[in-house]
Amino acid sequence: MAMAACVLASSATAPAQTNAPTVPVTRAAVSISAPPLRKFRAVDADNHTILLNHPGLITLVLGTNEDSQDGARAAGKTMYPLQGRPDFQLIVVVDLRDSIATWVPSVVLAQMRSNLDREAIELKPYFLKNGNGSNPRKSSYVIPDFAGTICPQLGWIGSSDNLRGILFGADGREIERWDKIDDDMTGLQTAVRTAIQALIDADQAKAAAAAKTQGTKLLQPPAPHPPLIPPAPPPN
Numbered sequence: 001m002a003m004a005a006c007v008l009a010s011s012a013t014a015p016a017q018t019n020a021p022t023v024p025v026t027r028a029a030v031s032i033s034a035p036p037l038r039k040f041r042a043v044d045a046d047n048h049t050i051l052l053n054h055p056g057l058i059t060l061v062l063g064t065n066e067d068s069q070d071g072a073r074a075a076g077k078t079m080y081p082l083q084g085r086p087d088f089q090l091i092v093v094v095d096l097r098d099s100i101a102t103w104v105p106s107v108v109l110a111q112m113r114s115n116l117d118r119e120a121i122e123l124k125p126y127f128l129k130n131g132n133g134s135n136p137r138k139s140s141y142v143i144p145d146f147a148g149t150i151c152p153q154l155g156w157i158g159s160s161d162n163l164r165g166i167l168f169g170a171d172g173r174e175i176e177r178w179d180k181i182d183d184d185m186t187g188l189q190t191a192v193r194t195a196i197q198a199l200i201d202a203d204q205a206k207a208a209a210a211a212k213t214q215g216t217k218l219l220q221p222p223a224p225h226p227p228l229i230p231p232a233p234p235p236n
Contacts, residue, residue: 037172042093042143042150045112050091050141052154053168058088058195060188063156063164065095071163071182076119078185081229082192084127084136087170087199091141095159097148105146116140130226167191170199189231200225 040052052061060079064072072092082088094112101108120137127136145151151159154166155177162180165188169175175195181188203225 039172040150040153042145045109045116045142045144050143052091052143052150053172053174054089055172056087056170057168058170058192058199059168060088060090060192061154061166061168062090062092063095063151063154063160063166064092065159065161066099066101067161068163068182074185075163075165075181075188078189078232079192080123080126081129081232082126082196083123084130084132084134084139085196085226086132087225088192088196089139089141091143093143093145093150093154095151095156096144096146097151097159099146101144102146105144108144112142112144116142126229129229167195169195170202193228193231196225196228 037053037055041049042052043049053059062072062075076090076092079090083090096102096108116137120135120140123136123140127134143150151157156164160179163182165178165181166174167176176191178184178188
């Protein structure tokens with residue numbers, strides 16, 4: 001029966017003999033596009049709605065809770081040399097689900113803002129080294145997740161005592177994620193700096209191509225990048 005089915009199928013698909021002229025068939029080009037970018041928005045401790053994976057920036061999102069705060073502070077300090085750059089941002093998401101903090105959110109928010117005020121003073125020299133004279137406090141982002149509105153969106157379904165992280169590229173898409181980065185601050189630095197350098201190289205290549213097309217030499221890329229400050233030593 002299998003052989004008969006093949007014969008019948010062959011007969012069914014055989015073209016009928018005709019003297020009519022052959023008309024060429026034009027096939028439409030089929031393009032495969034990338035899936036749409038998923039954007040992650042959340043409200044920070046200052047009650048500002050921010051975009052976590054902002055296109056054009058390399059973004060490191062750290063996920064912490066009450067048990068991994070020391071690791072979050074250490075990771076934040078390793079990012080100090082990159083703070084204030086126009087091509088980088090650091091965002092900390094604090095997982096407060098099932099925490100006593102949900103009973104007194106106003107107190108928790110006030111403490112977060114106070115901590116950010118103090119940290120802004122420490123960040124100021126790094127901002128200046130990166131050519132940024134603005135107030136670091138205006139670009140310090142901590143997101144409290146009291147009700148689980150943002151952590152699950154980032155793939156952090158359950159709570160964890162480990163410091164977690166996600167690195168987003170300049171296209172807003174995820175480059176790398178860590179389920180535990182407490183003990184690998186050097187690797188974290190390397191991954192972030194590599195992503196920033198790749199963005200610098202891409203912008204410089206675009207500028208060189210534009211200069212070649214226009215027949216002129218551009219002195220700097222359209223969006224200048226400050227030189228990368230040497231990485232911070234790993235925390236003790």
